[in-house]
Amino acid sequence: MDDIDKNFMYMALKEAEKAFEEDEVPIGAVLVYKNKIIAKGYNQVERLKDATAHAEMICLTSAYSYFNDWRLTDTVLYSTLEPCLMCSGAIFLSRIKRIVYATEDTRVGIEWNGIDFLKSRCSIEIKKGVLKDISKNLLKKFFKKKRVLK
Numbered sequence: 001m002d003d004i005d006k007n008f009m010y011m012a013l014k015e016a017e018k019a020f021e022e023d024e025v026p027i028g029a030v031l032v033y034k035n036k037i038i039a040k041g042y043n044q045v046e047r048l049k050d051a052t053a054h055a056e057m058i059c060l061t062s063a064y065s066y067f068n069d070w071r072l073t074d075t076v077l078y079s080t081l082e083p084c085l086m087c088s089g090a091i092f093l094s095r096i097k098r099i100v101y102a103t104e105d106t107r108v109g110i111e112w113n114g115i116d117f118l119k120s121r122c123s124i125e126i127k128k129g130v131l132k133d134i135s136k137n138l139l140k141k142f143f144k145k146k147r148v149l150k
Helices: 002-021 055-067 085-094 117-121 132-149
Strands: 028-033 036-042 075-081 098-103 125-128
Touching (some): 002 028, 002 036, 002 055, 002 075, 002 132, 028 055, 036 055, 055 085, 075 132
Parallel strands (some): 075 098, 098 125
Antiparallel strands (some): 028 075
16 A cells, blocks of 8 residues: 555645645645546645635545545545645545545644544544655745745
8 A cells, every 4th residue: 555655645746746836835635536546636725815725625626526426435535734624624524535644734734733533523544644755845845935035
């Protein structure tokens, strides 16, 4: 599973790089069904002027169209950053079976803020730390660039 997880996380990182190029916080996500990517998304909060336009939410919205259903059972979500509470709620409601994320979000991430929302509500599997350093370095590069521009 490790090589498969790494391969799909690399694809999520490609989405995060798109966000970086558009001067968005570089977060990317892909949704996988039967080892095939069926939806992709990257952070577009600034471009869309929409606080809910997180990579995971855009990815999920695309997946709903793919399945023509809001139930995304038997899918795996790969995200370059630990999902926030809003995204976790959507993941839970969509019945996703597994989440793989690269790096923790110590500000609003579901596990770091003490809520542990998903583990308390369902049997979703969570794997963390896949390609963590690459994701973390991209985020650091983005915020360093932002500080220099101020």
